[in-house]
Amino acid sequence: MKLDARTQPFFSNSQPACALRGHWVSFCLVDECGSGATYGGLPYTVHDSAGQRYSGRLTKDGFARLDDIYCGPVVLVFDDLYSGIEKPYSQLVMRETYRLPITELQVRAEQSRFAETDGRRVEENPAKQNAHRFYQVEVRDLVRHTAHLPPVAQRAHPPQRHALKMMDDLGFGPSQPRLAGVVLFPNHHTVLEVRPLRALRPMLSSDDSFCALNLYQLALMSTLSYCDFGQEPPKKPEHDVHFPFDPSVGHLFAEKLSGYQEAWRVDAEQTQRFYPLYEEVPYSQRFEILPFDPQLYPQNKPELEEKQEHPARLHFFDDAEFGTDTQAFITHHDEVILIAVRGTVSPADGLRDANAHQVEFVEGVGKTHEGFYQAYQAMREFVVRYLDQFYAGQRIVICGHSLGGAIALLLAEAIRRVPDTSYNVLLYTYGAPRAADAEFTAGASTLIHHRIVNHNDPVPSVPAPWMNTTAKLWVPGAVTLFSAPGPGGLLFAAGLVRVGGNPYQHHGEQQHFMPIMLPDGTHSSILWKPGCESILEAGCNRALQLHGDMPDRDNLLRQLFQANQHFMTASYIPAAWATLRRWQQTLESDGPLVTAREFELLDHALASMRQQLRDKRLELARRSPANDRGYEHHEPLNAEIDRLHTSRERLETLRWRRLEARDVYGNHAQSSHLQASLKRWFSHRENRELSQVASIPPPTYSERGRALTLDIDSIV
Structure with a gap:
């Protein structure tokens, strides 16, 4: 009677009781549509129950059959490393640090596509009909x-991992520190449906020019910088890491987007859904979170203690334990390196914000705000070390909100000046205070910086241009200006006068988001470049504080107390979303960006503000004694009156401008994937609904047929 070797005990750890041959196994790799063409010619390796190794290549249809094998299950692996020259694979395989063990199978899986546009697994695969066994596998199952x-996605037909462990326990196949491969059973044809290796990544334009896409996308990334990295374990990992916390930086990039899942939460308290515009890319072109594998990378070994590297340490900077409490994250793909710097959260941040003493900007020219400079210095090495390892000619895009915007400015200018490098930096900041003096601003004039300011945000108004104060001169409420902007925070500049040096000055091209209400109650919004400080500072409030004066200036003063206008999810993200939707609407309709009704309201507001400044200048002149040199304190008012006059002249001579696709989407305007990305974005109901503030107000009867001329330098 013939013995069944599969049911008999073993004489040794590697040899079955009766090593029968004459059996066969066949298998086929297919995509989710049942086609095996993607995997045609792929090299494979099979280990049978007697320890024999078989190598071969799949047919052009992804099929293979082995005959006369030893009785028992076999283990199938596709572990041949990629040996081609195609980018970015060749770069990832050969880079100096964290070389990736990319296999030929991975490259093929990245070239396949999902049957369902949202990445959900299909219910039935046509190839399943001709199979004895059917498994839904991922690349990680076979290497x-x-x-x-990426982590394994949910599946209805997983391979039998317990069978693989059983074979490893019995000594079948080569010894391995990690179980790899899929078990196939003899005298069966097995079909393996390989999940495509595709990922989502937030679209970012690398153009110098301002675009609505970056306005919105980088507002979301700036907000994400307030989250933790979310790694478990957060320190001293031993075997592997994961990122379970939503929202967190690690969860977004390493779990959601690498697994082809859209994400909308960038704030732990967020309830309103804001989806980034995602583009579908091959997995190797996603925003990368570096791997953790102590077997493969010696720098990951736990025994290195404080010198151990792991994803949280490579991508996330948190300086709480050293006193500056600076926080930022960094990640990259083959075209962009993204750096996002967190704004004010802790009391330590507030104290640093209030330290407006000026110090030398050692990396360049001019002087900077000491508190912001200390924060930048704390994270400089972290960023430079990352760039040394992973910069390969990408555009470096930096963003930050509030304090994070000020630090981002210093970081961006310092990076540009790193010796023997050619870093090309693009900077977007939101609600950032002044960070440096006029000399710094002049020296950094070639740094591309788009500075976003919400109309009722008080934070960009400080430090005042005349301030140069140390911690000893703080006044009550100084800290609350940043941690909880409000009435107390408005005391920040009271009675403080700059002692020597150049005045603080904003850097970059201001993009001012101005919500307005038309006479009929219609809400609207304009993103434009007013070209004057009065709109930023809501008139002369800062200048008047030289005398401790706090006049009742009705609407202008009340705007300063709308503290929620400083926060990202309450203000800047909705404003950025509304601008993107408005610009999309304008592009589709081929109409003007600003209507005549909006133009008239803005023109009236500028005229009113200029008159208020004139009245205040006259009032201060009457107060000053004849022998008092207080007229010197009127200089800020005089300068503002001139700038406001120039802004109004520009508004009066606006020329008609129509948007181009590049104004909205930057260098993605002509890309082949834009329409697919927009279709995905508009599939969410929130993005199909046009809020009132995002809509272009319809013209009145008297305006029909009238064209409004716009000035390119004033309206964006």
């Missing part, structure tokens, strides 16, 4: 090194 691959 040895998996730390750089």
Whole structure:
């Protein structure tokens, strides 16, 4: 009677009781549509129950059959490393640090596509009909090194991992530190449906020019910088890491987007859904979170203690334990390196914000705000070390909100000046205070910086241009200006006068988001470049504080107390979203960006503000004694009156301008994937609903047929 070797005990750890041959196994790799063409010619390796190794290549249809094998299950692996020259694979395989063990299978899986546009697995695969067994597999099931691959997606037909462990326990196949491969059973044809290796990444334009896409996308990334990295374990990992916390930086990039899942939460308290515009890319072109594999990378070994590297340490900077409490994250793909710097959160941040003493900007020219400079210095090495390892000619895009915007400015200018480098930096900041003096601003004039300011945000108004104060001169409420902007925070500049040096000065091209209400109650919004400080500072409030004066200036003063206008999810993100939707609407309709009704209201507001400044200048002149040199304190008012006059002249001579696709989407305007990305974005109901503030107000009867001329330098 013939013995069944599969049911008999073993004489040794590697040899079955009766090593029968004459059996066969066949298998086929297919995509989610049942086609095996993607995997045609792919090299494979099979280990049978007697320890024999078989190598071969799949047919052009992704099929293979082995005959006369030893009785028992076999283990199938596709572990041949990629040996081609195609970018970015060749760069990732050969880079100096964290070389990736990319296999030929991974490259093929990245070239396949999902059957369902949202990445959900299909219910039935046509190839399943001709199979004895059917498995839904991922690349990580079939290769040895998996730390750089995405987590497993939910599936109805997983391979039998317990069978693989059983074979490993019995000594079948080569010894391995990690179980790799899929078990196939003899005298069966097995179909393996390989999940495509595709990822989502937030679209970012690398153009110098301002675009509505970056306005919105980088507002979301700036807000994400307030989240933790979310790694478990956060320190001293031993075997692997994961990112379970939503929202967190690690969860977004390493879990959601690498697994082809859209995400909308960038703030732990967020209830309103704001989806970034995502583009579908091959997995290797996603925003990368570096792998953790102590077997493959010696720098990951736990025994290195404080010198151990892991994703949280490589991508996330948190200086709480050293006193500056600066926080930022950094990640990259083959075209962009993204750096986002957090704004004010803790009391330590507030104290640093209030330290307006000027110090030398050692990396360049001019002087900077000491508190912001200390924060930048704390994170400089972290950023430079990352760039040394992973910069390969990408555009470096930096963003930050509030304090984070000020630090981002100093960081961006310092990076540009790193010796023997050619870093190309693009900077977007939101609600950032002044960070440096006029000399710094002049020296950094070639740094591309788009500075976003919400109309009722008081924070960009400080430090005042005349301030140069130390911690000893703080006044009550100084800290609350940043941690909880409000009436107390408005005391920040009271009675403080700059002692020597150049005045603080904003850097970059201001993009001012101005919500307005038309006479009929219609809400609207304009994003424009007013070209004067009065709109930023809501008139002369800062200048008047030289005398401790706090006049009742009705609407202008009340705007300063709308503290929620400083926060991202309450203000800047909705404003950025509304601008993007408005610009999309304008592009589709080929109409003017600003209507005649809006133009008239803005013109009236500028005229009113200029008259208020004139009245205040006259009032201060009457107060000053004849022998008092207080007229010197009127200089800020005089300068503002001149700038406001220039702004109004520009508004009066506006020329008609129509948007181009590049104004909205930057260098993605002509890309082949834009329409697919927009279709995905508009599939969410929130993005199909046009809020009133995002809509272009319809013209009145008297305006029909009238064209409004716009000035390119004033209206964006």
